[in-house]
Amino acid sequence: MSVSQVLTLYNWGAITVLVFFMALIARFYRKTSGRETFYQWYAVPELFFTGAMVRYASIGRVMGDEIGDILWFLAGASFLGLCLYLFRLMMQRKVEDR
Numbered sequence: 001m002s003v004s005q006v007l008t009l010y011n012w013g014a015i016t017v018l019v020f021f022m023a024l025i026a027r028f029y030r031k032t033s034g035r036e037t038f039y040q041w042y043a044v045p046e047l048f049f050t051g052a053m054v055r056y057a058s059i060g061r062v063m064g065d066e067i068g069d070i071l072w073f074l075a076g077a078s079f080l081g082l083c084l085y086l087f088r089l090m091m092q093r094k095v096e097d098r
Helices: 003-033 039-059 066-091
Strands: none
Touching: 003 039, 003 066, 039 066
16 A cells, blocks of 8 residues: 555545544434434535545545545545534524524
8 A cells, every 4th residue: 555545545534534423412402402414415425535535545646636636626625514404403593492
C-alpha cells in the first residue's frame, strides 16, 4: 500500500466516525423530542464517502479523479444538508414554548 492509499483510508475512517455520531445525535433527538430528524438518511452521505474513498484508494491518488470528486461533492452536500436541517430543527422553538 502506498502512503496516499493509507491516508485515504485514514480520512475515510475519520469521516465515517463523524457521520456515525451525527446520525446517533439525530436519532437521540428524535427519540427525546418526538420530531422527525430523518436520521436514516445519514447512510446516504456515508455511501457517497465510501464510494469516493474506494475510488481514490484504487487509483492511488487523493484528488483529481472526476468520479471520485463528484462522489466527494455529493457526500459533502448531502451531509451538510442533513446537518443544517438537524441544526435548524434543534434550535427552533416549539410553538407552545412561545
